[in-house]
Amino acid sequence: MDASAARPRFAHQGVAFGCDYNPEQWTPEVWREDVTLMREAGVDLVAINIFGWSALQGPDGAFRFDELDEVVALLHENGIRVNLGTGTSSPPPWLSTRHPEILPVMDDGTTRYPGGRQAWCPSSPVFRRYALALVDAVAARYGAHPAVALWHVSNELGCHNAECHCTESTRAFRRWLRAKYASIDALNAAWGTSFWSQRYTDFDEILTPMRTVSTRNPGQVLDYRRFCSDEVLDYYRAERDVIRRHSGIPVTTNFMVTAHIDALDYWTWAPEMDVVANDHYRDSRLADPLSELAFTADLTRGLAGGQPWLLMEHSTGAVNWQPVNLAKAPGQMTRDSLSHVARGADAVCFFQWRASLQGSEKFHSALLPHAGTDSALWREVRELGALVSRLDEIAGTTVTADVAMLFSWESWWAADAENRPNHALGYLDQVHALYGALRDLGHTVDVVRPGADLSRYRLVVVPGLHLVSDADARALDGAAATGTHVMVTFYSGIVDENDRVRPGGHPGAWRDLLGVRVEEFAPVLPGTAVALDTGATATMWTERMSVTDATVVARFADGPSAGLPAITCRTGGSAGTGDAWYLATLLDPPALRELLAAAAEAAGVVAEPGAGRGVDVIRRRGDDRSYRFVINNTDQPVEIDAFGEDLVTGSRITGTVVVPAGGVRVIREQPTEETA
Template sequence: MSDVIAYGGDWNPEQWPEETWEQDVALMREAGVNRVSVGIFSWSLLEPAEGVFDFDWFDRVMDLLAANGILANLSTPTASPPPWFGDAYPEALPVDADGRRLHHGSRQGFCPSSPIYREKALRIAEQVATRYRDHPALAMWHVHNEYGCHNARCYCDTSAAAFRSWLRAHYSCLEALNEAWGTAFWSQRYGDWAQILPPRATPSFTNPGQQLDFRRFSSDALVELYVAERDLLKKLTPDVPATTNLMAGAHWDMDCWAFAAELDVVSTDHYLVGARPEPHIDLAFAADYARSLAGGRPWLLMEHSTSAVNWQPRNLAKRPGELRRNSLQHLARGADGIMFFQWRASRAGAEKWHSAMVPHAGTSTKIFREVVALGAELAGLADVVGSTVRADVAILLDHSSVWAQDHPAQPTADLDPVEEAKRWHAALWRAGLTCDLAHPEGDLSGYRLLLVPALYLVSDSGAANVEEFARRGGVVLVGPYSGIVDEHDRVRLGGYPGAWRDLLGVTVEEFFPLEGTIALDSGATGGVWSELARTTGAKVLDTYATGEPAWTRNEFGDGAAHYLTTRLEDDALAEVVAAVCAEAGVEPVAEAAPGVEVVRRSHADGRSYLFAINHTGQDAVVRPPGGAPVTVPAGDVRIIH
């Protein structure tokens, strides 16, 4: 991205009188801001009436940035069509599953499959790109904003027609679709493509295959919108990188793997969820996911908050020092840019209670003092730019599996695949281990250990990829209710877990979801889930009181595969994770006390930076390998070069 850490946030000067703009830029320079995102929600001002454009005010914004040495992530303002759009083209507004057409008055008020929306979006994008293609402030294209945040799926007739076209492209014939969806059940067999609809509200459960493919189609429609804008921008500015801000780890309606493949630079937004007891661990998950989407390359934190957000039931303010810890935690896990929403807190509008770099109370505040201090610190860390984080362990994650398991007709509603992935990640975090997230069909050759917490759906190629990983010497740990169905959400017959019976040396006859807990012979406790299993070659490492296997290990090729038939409680899961890490030779980068996070970023030439982040209320000692012990004060961060 650059040779300095990008630092700044969304600047929305259109919300303020022009006389405040010079003051804003002066404060940005005081804070060390070198990058801002502009124009994100400016469509109604840049095109106040259809076909009527006004760029004079925005010229002054861009010129002001350039004159002060501040670069722009210049947005195409297509995330929020103006009022005239909905008024003129009501058929382009989104429709929900109950058939209600949603109206203008918030943001993302459009159907992703609407040709009218695409036409108008590309027109304003072309206007912006043509005008500012050679502007000295332009550093990156910020395409749209948070695709699918509020309109991930539309059920209108236009979407229905687009869905049918998508299905025709993915299935060789209608009979192949009928087979994939199992439409012989409940008399759902289709005799004509025109009979197929999105999974609108029905008297009972929708068809699982239909629901899954509609989620895939809807994600692809959003990717197509991004690609259309990006390709237009590339024609006009071939040397300017383009991105869009994903919401990795928080928003599951889009296939982030597919989106990331189209980005020049992976960028993401992250906000702490106050209801989580240890939100900094959730932050680590999101940051690891963003880095993994980037293929291990540095990525950009496009948005996070200086303090409270505005959209949770209880919007908790950050304590002194938390803004810095959060920012440096993202930096430690591979970000080369630390940016916020937004620069100046809004006086009006739906996000007026969202914190900002300049709060309502002004500059004589905790927040602004911390913003200035962080800017100075990041300026001194420019050598970190371009370095990467290496992980020996990966957690497998696939959006199609999450979507399939989201169908309501499951053995239990208590086994959440996203929460399981985060829980297993947290076990690694507490063990001091950094991990990647990986797609089942991706390149797994660089890892020693694979964790498969809850991969309900896996394709044949994904299943074979995991087997090959073990065959070549890797260690695998598979959690319950994994490998159960194929890519169409059809059960793999012959005993569970169908995809990996040979790999695991186990056959499961029946699932036994739990209302309470279940004891294991080792003294460990499981909950939510159990299985009636028998080994077909695996060694039993732990059992239920009834004698059935709860934890097994099977040698496979040059490696080994472990299997859990219950959802172990946190302490027991930590012991199993520790055991498989030891078997795989996975170790922390440094010795540290519980609650102290240690991550290493390294350059190819051997220069490295050990980030030690103390999330506790007590001073702690970190012992780097071969180095002197370092004391990290309570709530503080130390970076060891």
């Protein structure tokens, strides 16, 4: 029996509309006002006790639940379900004063102190002893409470403290290495320690990769990143296992699938969750924040195995941690929220309910802003709550796609290492460029891990997958052999799981599949453009490549690889194999869209009608129903062919629907041959 089938399921009536709530910041009079306003806004799921440790326990060790009891009861009496935090995310000052050894140590040997959050070492046995005692007390008290719908372990685990270099972390790293390699000779081989006289004779000689006078051993750094992810995951399991002794309610934690945090390998985390949940905030520092939002939602769906997931946090407006914290335009909150729902979210939750008056996040937006209920934001919140309620019937439906993209945190770590061919170019630059082009073409994309079953996809795109094991590489070969078309981009397949370069020419893992052989990377300086003989331009990267069993689609017209292939295609022919495209540069956006359009057409992939640049069209399907989301992010109305009922306006659609500028439509489709 599949172990996942025995896990408790998150059962909520429809699509949840919720928020984080921090009642410890407010008086009981405010609690009662808040619950009344929550009902007015349509809030039906509230996360509490996320940062509750200091309110629950003092230095005497006694637990005081009176206030939390009252809040839980108040929410329950008003029909609002509870996402109950364990309260362990930030220890109270009395604990770190009594036990300073729990504080995390950075790679320069300096200690980080209390005063912020997450000031604890994931490997600290002292911290675990105190934290798990708190979890035990909370779970014993509320494990069978009818208000509790979900357990919320800690908060954004690893956001600030995934990496620690203290004595306990060093011991834990050595234990992890012994378990992985068994012998010091195997470790030396994996890390290539013959370089720079780094050969170890005993595991006790090994340190965490602290800051050095030169660059560090990349194999050591890669394994340390894996260790850190595993160590924080082990901490999650410890809390979860305590909860399960007292409760059969599903357990999760909030992931941070986002462009600016790469601390944890969520492919290894996702199977441990009863339901996958994610926090996402628009990042105005990015060139295309909306495309990144869509990508992370699709990636979160991939982590959930294609099943519905929960948007645990996003914002109504500005955040507080970017250099310039932009307010959202009118309607943007609704569009952002439905972008997540369209891509599989069965919950729309926010940080936080009431905007704080003090503390580091006092300028972070909330459902109930500082301005109160007499505000445009509050009115939009109420409208969104009512809309989410009208979408309840969508819960449980799923998204399907003909296009897949391979994504790997391990490859991210390896590709963005200290020594690489072009520091101006990172892994996510390729990922976001390829994903953005597919989205502009109107394609829905499943983001999946290397080694996944790819047989049901018509086209698989592999952007910059620098690190890949031989076994995972063969999964792509196997898909191509059975008819899946593939597109691989530069800097892919270069190293194996030990960060060892595959000899014989690049892209080592897929030379035969692609029919090319790269002799040398030839990157170009930032701001330098190179031309292709097709008239397209490109930046950042070229390669000195020859074809062995492929057709040259385009060549470099100038630059360091002038005259050499830039785009190739090894055609599948009539033997049932798929075409294998290779892209050896970072094309300008129009040229990249044109290339991907050609690959999609060859693969038989058809874009969603009406989808295109600035207009997302995505379907969620159930056994006997289909819903089409149309999200118009442009400043012009768009017309879409459709039949059915619009759940946003309640109107019937009998041929076409006009979606206004900045508008959204969710259409319960009338069954046709196309949608059946």
